[in-house]
Amino acid sequence: MYLTCLDMEGVLVPEIWIAFAEASGIPELKRTTRDEPDYNKLMNYRLGILKEHGLGLKEIQATIAKIDPLPGAKAFLDELRSITQVIILSDTFEQFAKPLMEKLGWPTIFCNTLEVAPGGEITGFQMRCPQSKLTTVKALQSIGYQTIAAGDSYNDLGMIQASKAGFLFKSTDQIKADHPELAAYEDFDQLLAAIKGAMA
Numbered sequence: 463m464y465l466t467c468l469d470m471e472g473v474l475v476p477e478i479w480i481a482f483a484e485a486s487g488i489p490e491l492k493r494t495t496r497d498e499p500d501y502n503k504l505m506n507y508r509l510g511i512l513k514e515h516g517l518g519l520k521e522i523q524a525t526i527a528k529i530d531p532l533p534g535a536k537a538f539l540d541e542l543r544s545i546t547q548v549i550i551l552s553d554t555f556e557q558f559a560k561p562l563m564e565k566l567g568w569p570t571i572f573c574n575t576l577e578v579a580p581g582g583e584i585t586g587f588q589m590r591c592p593q594s595k596l597t598t599v600k601a602l603q604s605i606g607y608q609t610i611a612a613g614d615s616y617n618d619l620g621m622i623q624a625s626k627a628g629f630l631f632k633s634t635d636q637i638k639a640d641h642p643e644l645a646a647y648e649d650f651d652q653l654l655a656a657i658k659g660a661m662a
């Protein structure tokens with residue numbers, strides 16, 4: 463029995479923080495997991511910048527409301543979900559993901575949660591568990607699933623390497639160069655074919 467685990471940002475939807483960096487005119491917010499492998503460090507850096515500029519959840523959600531899934535992402539996901547169970551494993555937060563899941567037809571997502579003060583200031587964040595993508599893939603394997611995984615960033619490498627088949631998708635030149643052993647794809651048709659191939 464197969465279960466496919468997909469990263470969200472950079473794979474199915476654009477990077478939320480890059481969109482918000484552009485909308486808010488704060489270029490420092492363009493750093494993502496593609497640049498900074500230490501997620502706690504990255505999030506604390508982001509929260510510090512938000513605080514400095516007096517920005518909170520409401521402002522970020524206003525940007526997210528305008529983000530659409532990447533072209534072809536919903537059709538890809540719909541077809542994939544017709545042939546295998548799919549879980550989106552993301553380091554994003556419930557408060558950010560909801561409107562994007564609606565646009566993708568409500569796929570299953572496992573992610574984290576933000577701590578938000580009554581005034582809307584983001585005061586912290588709760589990660590589900592350490593190394594959540596790798597830990598989740600291992601847990602799914604422990605209940606009888608063979609996993610197939612795809613993602614674009616450093617934080618996806620654990621689940622990609624621990625899965626029966628794992629792929630880089632729309633990744634960076636650096637990550638692709640560092641991991642020549644991983645097949646890397648740029649479009650949804652290729653990725654769908656590779657997942658079907660792994661299940662054959």
Ligand SMILES: [Mg+2]
Nearest residue numbers: 469471472615
């Ligand atoms: Mg990503």
